[in-house]
Each structure stands twice: as C-alpha cells, then as structure tokens.
Amino acid sequence: MHANQPAFFKQGPKPLTRLMIFSALSFILLVSDAKLHLMDKLRQQLSVLVYPLQWLATTPVDAVLRAGDFMTRQTQLIAENRRLNDERLKASADAMRVKALEAEVAQLRALTASAPHAVGRQELVKILYNGRDPYSARLIVDKGSNAGVAGGQIVIDHRGVAGQVIRVHPLTSEVRLISDRNHLVPVMVERNQLRTIVYGMGRNQPLQVRYMPPNVDIREGDILSTSGIDGLYPAGLPVARVSKVERQNGSAFARIFCEPLAHFEQHNYLLAISGPAERAPYPESASAPAEAPRKTH
Amino acid sequence: MPISTQLLRPVRFGFILLTFIVALLVNLAPWQAALAGLTPDFVALMIVYWALHQPRRIGVGWAFALGLLMDVADANYLGQHALAYSLIAYATLARQRQFALFPFWQQALVTLMLLLASQAVMLLVRLAIGDSFPGPGYFAGPLIAAVLWTPLSNLMLMHQRKPVSDEL
Numbered sequence: 001m002h003a004n005q006p007a008f009f010k011q012g013p014k015p016l017t018r019l020m021i022f023s024a025l026s027f028i029l030l031v032s033d034a035k036l037h038l039m040d041k042l043r044q045q046l047s048v049l050v051y052p053l054q055w056l057a058t059t060p061v062d063a064v065l066r067a068g069d070f071m072t073r074q075t076q077l078i079a080e081n082r083r084l085n086d087e088r089l090k091a092s093a094d095a096m097r098v099k100a101l102e103a104e105v106a107q108l109r110a111l112t113a114s115a116p117h118a119v120g121r122q123e124l125v126k127i128l129y130n131g132r133d134p135y136s137a138r139l140i141v142d143k144g145s146n147a148g149v150a151g152g153q154i155v156i157d158h159r160g161v162a163g164q165v166i167r168v169h170p171l172t173s174e175v176r177l178i179s180d181r182n183h184l185v186p187v188m189v190e191r192n193q194l195r196t197i198v199y200g201m202g203r204n205q206p207l208q209v210r211y212m213p214p215n216v217d218i219r220e221g222d223i224l225s226t227s228g229i230d231g232l233y234p235a236g237l238p239v240a241r242v243s244k245v246e247r248q249n250g251s252a253f254a255r256i257f258c259e260p261l262a263h264f265e266q267h268n269y270l271l272a273i274s275g276p277a278e279r280a281p282y283p284e285s286a287s288a289p290a291e292a293p294r295k296t297h
Numbered sequence: 298m299p300i301s302t303q304l305l306r307p308v309r310f311g312f313i314l315l316t317f318i319v320a321l322l323v324n325l326a327p328w329q330a331a332l333a334g335l336t337p338d339f340v341a342l343m344i345v346y347w348a349l350h351q352p353r354r355i356g357v358g359w360a361f362a363l364g365l366l367m368d369v370a371d372a373n374y375l376g377q378h379a380l381a382y383s384l385i386a387y388a389t390l391a392r393q394r395q396f397a398l399f400p401f402w403q404q405a406l407v408t409l410m411l412l413l414a415s416q417a418v419m420l421l422v423r424l425a426i427g428d429s430f431p432g433p434g435y436f437a438g439p440l441i442a443a444v445l446w447t448p449l450s451n452l453m454l455m456h457q458r459k460p461v462s463d464e465l
Contacts, residue, residue, distance in 0.1 A: 015387050016387065029379065030376035030380070047369050129325060
C-alpha cells in the first residue's frame, strides 16, 4: 500500500519524529561542545561556510565609511598629517629611549641569566562584529589560522589590553574580551606595584578587583597594568583604570570598580600579539631540603 | 475568468533561500551590540514564517541547519540555536492548519509566544551550562518581532500576490 501512494503524500518522517532526531542531535552537540570540547573540527568547517555571510554583513557598511573617507577635505588631511607627524616625532624619541633601556635590560638579564623578555609575532586584525550572544562579551575578527593567528594570543588596541584569542578558525577567530564574565587578568597597580587580579563582570559591566581587604592601597584613577606573572600576558600592558572604590563597614572586602582602557567599541582594528616566551619550569616542591645532606656529628 | 488577487502564486525555492540569507545577514550585522539585544532574531522569525506558509518545504531539518550556522557565527555552544529553532519549527508545524487561518494580529501573538519559547530554551541551555541570566532585556526582541509580523508578512506576500495575467 505504501508503494502505491502518490508522490504528494510522501513527506518522509513525521515532524515529531524529526523533532526527536534533531533535538537529540542538538543535545549531543551541546554536551560534546560545552563539556567535552570535541566539536572544534565541525565548527571550523561550518565557519568556512559562514564566512561569506560574515563578509557580506560587514562589507557594505565598510564601503559606505570608506566612501566617507574619500570625501574628507584637503585641509582636514593636512591638519591630521601634521598632528600625526608630531606624534611620530614624540613616539620616535620615546622609542629611542626604550631601545637604550632595552639594551640595558638585556645586559642586566644576561648578567642574571634569566629568560629573555622578547615580543613575539604580531598580527593586525579587523573586528567583523560583536557576537549577538548576550551572555558573553566576544568579538569576531577577520584573521584566522591561515593568517597566523593562534589561540591564546593577546589582543590589544593602542590604549590597552582588549582580550584574548580563544578560538581560531581558518578565516576568522573569536576574541574573548576582558569584560567577559569571569575572565581574569593578573595585574599590577602601576603606582605601588601591588599585584592583584581584575575580573570581568559581563558585557558592558565595569571590571572589578575582588577579594582585597578594605584598607588596600588602591585609589580612584590608579592604572592597572599586566603583571606578567601568569605567563600568558606580557608584562606592562595597561589594562584598566580604577573608577570607584567602595569601602563598606559590613563587608570583608573592598569593592573596586575599573573601566577598561581599551575602547573596543570605537574602532575597527586591533593587534594580536603573542604571549611572553616560555618560562623556566616550576621547581619541584621541596626538593632542595630533602636532598640537602644532613649534618652529622 | 478573472483570477482573485488573493490567490497566491507559488513560491520559488530560491526566494525562500534568499530570505534566510538576508535574515542571517541582519543577525550578523555589526550594529547588533549597540542595540543591546533589542533586535529580534530574524532567522527564528523567518523559520516560523516559512514553516507556516510552506510546511512541506521548510521544517525541523532546515531549522536545525540554520541554528547550527547561527551557533557558529555567534560563537555560541554548538546546538543552542539548533535546539531552539527545531522546537519552534515543530511547534509551528504541529498547529499549522489552525495557525494559517488566523488573522495577522493573532498570528503575531502566536509568533510572540514561539519566539519567547525559543529565547527561553536558549536561556535554559545557558543556565544549565553555567552562565548567568542576562537581564529582562533579553526578552524584548520577540516583542518587537511580534509588532513587525504584520508588515513583514504583507511584504513577503506581496511577491506572491502579483496578479497573474488572465490569458490561459
């Protein structure tokens, strides 16, 4: 009987059956992606499929902006050129001093025989768009493993640290911003070298320094920069400015709010830089006292 | 014999694909973050629309595939959108005969419920994985989508309502 049905009635499995199949598939995907991290291959292949759409979604806006650039007035260009020249002069003076200092530091480090403090490879990336996902603060940028971007690279703009590359596709990659919930950056207060950790509190929320005693020496306006002790972030990159410090009688910790220095909402380009060089292995615990020969009479 | 202008012409499959691509583009547009999640999920809206109007072509499988694409493009957990979209596609198909006869404003109400359900499914998934509630603004998108339903349906039906010449 089934074979005699006209083609019109042949619709394949019922919607409920399909729902069962596809929702089971979704659950499998969710568990294997969120808990087991097995889906990176599939995600990379799908990302290549999505790339034309991502390109198409951002290119027209860019074209309009670029057309606006084309219409910029000559006087504006000349003024900007002059300003940039001045800035370059100032920067090159700074750079010369930094070079001298670097040479000095290299020499001192050679004396103490510790690891070199080299800057790794850099890659200029363009922001394609912010994710629609309200749960996380992420950006999609336009370079991936084909352009040499690697997972774990630090993303900065000209003011400070913006985030970290967490997932790399062939043509795009995903950047987790420092304001993403529970994203931690080990930092140092520039004024007094106090080491602490700054926590992301979610998209568009101020960063927080948590678990510091109420009498901690952190003031409004202090600049926090990376301390480099984690081996992920190179030392000395500015991260955030302290915007408010609340010291309440009732709580055991001061509430310290900070604003990120990087303005990832404002411009299109970011720089992905590699972390510091591999550090020396951690010494095995308590090996020295155990092996030390005992003094015997 | 005059043909009624309400008699709809068949839809070409290319048109359906085009609307899905446009919906994906709008969802990926770079101004999404500035609007703080107030924009409706146009892909979900298109899935409801086409499951309602073309139930024999667009169903749970398409919803699943589009959901996967959204997950990858949005850097979500794979399967989050896929699950939500499959569920709303099924819910639309299950009552499609009734739903198709409703006037536009009632369809808009049903769409509102469906899109809220899709957001709720995604919320549950994220809560189960361990994220926190993103605030009540998260449910504003479906409200705007419901307001958009009537003009959007009319716009999309315009393509099918073009009068056909009387000659046979």
